[in-house]
Amino acid sequence: xxxxxxxxxxxxxxxxxxxxxxxxxxxxxxxxxxxxxxxxxxxxxxxxxxxxxxxxxxxxxxxxxxxxxxxxxxxxxxxxxxxxxxxxxxxxxxxxxxxxxxxxxxxxxxxxxxxxxxxxxxxxxxxxxxxxxxxxxxxxxxxxxxxxxxxxxxxxxxxxxxxxxxxxxxxxxxxxxxxxxxxxxxxxxxxxxxxxxxxxxxxxxxxxxxxxxxxxxxxxxxxxxxxxxxxxxxxxxxxxxxxx
Amino acid sequence: xxxxxxxxxxxxxxxxxxxxxxxxxxxxxxxxxxxxxxxxxxxxxxxxxxxxxxxxxxxxxxxxxxxxxxxxxxxxxxxxxxxxxxxxxxxxxxxxxxxxxxxxxxxxxxxxxxxxxxxxxxxxxxxxxxxxxxxxxxxxxxxxxxxxxxxxxxxxxxxxxxxxxxxxxxxxxxxxxxxxxxxxxxxxxxxxxxxxxxxxxxxxxxxxxxxxxxxxxxxxxxxxxxxxxxxxxxxxxxx
Numbered sequence: 001x002x003x004x005x006x007x008x009x010x011x012x013x014x015x016x017x018x019x020x021x022x023x024x025x026x027x028x029x030x031x032x033x034x035x036x037x038x039x040x041x042x043x044x045x046x047x048x049x050x051x052x053x054x055x056x057x058x059x060x061x062x063x064x065x066x067x068x069x070x071x072x073x074x075x076x077x078x079x080x081x082x083x084x085x086x087x088x089x090x091x092x093x094x095x096x097x098x099x100x101x102x103x104x105x106x107x108x109x110x111x112x113x114x115x116x117x118x119x120x121x122x123x124x125x126x127x128x129x130x131x132x133x134x135x136x137x138x139x140x141x142x143x144x145x146x147x148x149x150x151x152x153x154x155x156x157x158x159x160x161x162x163x164x165x166x167x168x169x170x171x172x173x174x175x176x177x178x179x180x181x182x183x184x185x186x187x188x189x190x191x192x193x194x195x196x197x198x199x200x201x202x203x204x205x206x207x208x209x210x211x212x213x214x215x216x217x218x219x220x221x222x223x224x225x226x227x228x229x230x231x232x233x234x235x236x237x238x239x240x241x242x243x244x
Numbered sequence: 245x246x247x248x249x250x251x252x253x254x255x256x257x258x259x260x261x262x263x264x265x266x267x268x269x270x271x272x273x274x275x276x277x278x279x280x281x282x283x284x285x286x287x288x289x290x291x292x293x294x295x296x297x298x299x300x301x302x303x304x305x306x307x308x309x310x311x312x313x314x315x316x317x318x319x320x321x322x323x324x325x326x327x328x329x330x331x332x333x334x335x336x337x338x339x340x341x342x343x344x345x346x347x348x349x350x351x352x353x354x355x356x357x358x359x360x361x362x363x364x365x366x367x368x369x370x371x372x373x374x375x376x377x378x379x380x381x382x383x384x385x386x387x388x389x390x391x392x393x394x395x396x397x398x399x400x401x402x403x404x405x406x407x408x409x410x411x412x413x414x415x416x417x418x419x420x421x422x423x424x425x426x427x428x429x430x431x432x433x434x435x436x437x438x439x440x441x442x443x444x445x446x447x448x449x450x451x452x453x454x455x456x457x458x459x460x461x462x463x464x465x466x467x468x469x470x471x472x473x474x475x476x477x478x479x480x481x482x483x
Contacts (some may be wrong), residue, residue, distance in 0.1 A: 053376055076384050084380035090373040093395060103381035154382055 002065040004029035004158055004190050005050050009059035012045050012214075020045045020214045022059075027207075029158075029190040032180070034201040034222065037211035038237060043194045044162060046211065050192065051084055051160050064157065080107070083151035087163040089143045091135035096127065096146050099135045103154035121149040125179060141172025148179060158190045159183065165200065173200075180204060198238060202226050210234045247445065255450025263450075265426075266435075270454055273431040276344055276418065277411040280351030285404060288356045292363025292403075293393050307364060313357035318350075322420030325350040329421065342423040347431070350417035358407040366399020367392060405463050412459050432458070 005027040012020040020042040027033055027050075035043045048054035049061060052068065052075055061068040063078050083103070092099050100118045109117075122128045125145040130138065135146060144164055151159055161180065165173035181204065184191050195201055201208060205222040210231070218231045229235045258266060295303055295310075327333050329341040329349070340346045370392050378388035393400075415433035422429035424438060432455045439448040 051380060053379070072385065076382075079379055080382040082380065084376070086373065086376075088373065090371070090377045092374075092377070092391065093397075102378075102383075106378075106381065106383045106387045150381065160380075 001028065003027055003062070004064060006062035007049070007056075007059065008061075010049060010056045010061065011058040012042075012049065012054065013057050018214060020049070020056075022046065022216050025209070025216060025219075027190070027192070030184075030188060031206035032184050032191040032193060032204050033207045033209065034193045034195060034205035035209045035211060036195065036198070036201055036237070038196060040213075041211040042214040043196075043211055045214075047084075047160055047162060047192060047194045051082060052079055053084075080154070081156060082158040082160065083154055083156035084160040084162065085144065085147045085151050085164050087166045089147035091138070091143060091146070094135060096122065096130045096133050096135050096138070099146060100150045100153050103150065107154070117153050118149075121153045122146075124152065124182075125149040126175070139168075139172075141168040141176070144168055144172070144176055145179070148176065148183075152183065152187075155187070156189060158192065160192045160194070162194045163196070164193070165197070166195075177204060198226075210237070212237075248449070251446045251449035252453070254446030255448075255453050258447060258450035259454060266451060266454060268427065269430050269432055269435045269451070270458065272344065272429070273412065273433070273455075274458065276347045276431060277351060277408065280348045280355055280411055281404065281408050283348070284352050284355030284359050284407060287352075288359030288403070288407075289363050289400060292360040293367050293389070293396075295360070296364040296367035297389050297392065307361070310357045310361040310364070314361050316354060316357065317416070318354060318414045319416035319420060321353040322350050322417030325353060325417070325421050341421060342425060342429060344422070344429055346421040347418045347429060350421050351411045351414065354414060354417060355407040355411050358410060359403045362403030362406060363396070363400050366396040366403065369399065370395050401466060405466060408462055408466075409459060412455065412462075 003026045005025065007022050007025040010020065010022040010025075011018055035046060037043050045054060049056050050063070052063065055070055064081060066074065066078060068074065068078075092102060097118055100121055101114045104114045104117060119128065119131070122131055125148055127142065127145050127149060130142060130146070135143070138146060148164075164180070165176050168176070177200065180191060180193070183189050191204075193201065193204060202222065208219065208222045208225045209216060210218040210225065210233075212231075212233045218225060218229060218234045225234065226238065229238055292310075294300065295307055300306075325346060326341065328335050329338070329346050330336055331339075331341075340349070374392050374395050375388050378391040379385075383391060413433060415437060418424075418429070418431055419434050419437070422431070422434065424430050424434040430438075432451050435451050436448045436455070439445075439451065
């Protein structure tokens, strides 16, 4: 099976600082993959490179079997198979419906299909009652659920989640974690979860990639890494000894 | 103080009596300023947005020039248009000097930098996440750019209202290229100057009140049209 992501000798440099350097990374897909690491370790940069939002300075990136040449048409085609939910979940001006419908509208989907999909996705996330609500007046938890519904509406093959429960209450966080598992299990969507929440990574992830100072220091089965970390830095991070 | 109160009373009487001369200068003012605003907006909004979103060569220089011209003295704008339209100027053959068209040209010169510069600022102030959200939901670059412009519309409306305020209240440029000809190029602001010079204080105050009412009404109409954009504009709550 073609891997969803294949990165080779990737580097990203800001000014004189190399913030990311990955020799080799292959993500087969269909599972929940957690990118872990302390603040400033390059997690978000790595995710942005994979999501084709940030261009790598060296190396090659293959996404969904295609080598990335950063051409307009190729980017649009591949980006349309992925979606992202960020920590703050930006909402466009307008209602929840307008927001969830956005991805379908830019694809030129017919209005009847848009309405059905929006209603289904909001129902799945338990947000049907908010369909006409102003998206910018939602609470943090509601906003994240709408952002996930908005991502689901376009049926992505890959869903990136950047600290999706960082700013919300524990109850909403638990609900969102259930939704993430459901989306992966029932819809077969590959989930790339960027987090520094160890407990969440442990609960959700099948595979873990551990970053330290822009470099991949450990990767593999989540259970193995959490129970028997091989690298000293991973051990230090998992035991909570790392001083940020 | 009595003179002012008396002037306001007489001014209001002039308005309510529907003085034909005041109605005429009001209509000319509206025609000139709204036409200029429309043309300046048609040019300024897309150029401002493009300057903010595209890495065009000379972009920084053009933006700095635009910001400089935002404070262009109206008389200077009038002089520039005058030099182009005078019989010895490059467009003298069209005989546009001392016509409403010349006044519109001068006001476009004043309105364009304001609309272009403030639109660029409004678009540039949008956060990266607007673009990121749009493209990760499958928007093309053009669609994502449009999403950013939509998100900037409060700033763009502010640009339009600022420009309109300047155009309606402007006197130097229209006086220079319009000539303040009764029944043709006389507008509210030039009328105020003329009536004051003639000692007709009450007429000047009456026309001033009309000018204020027009500015207020137009801005209210624009705000009503964009009511949805202002729905969340509750401001900062200081407790």
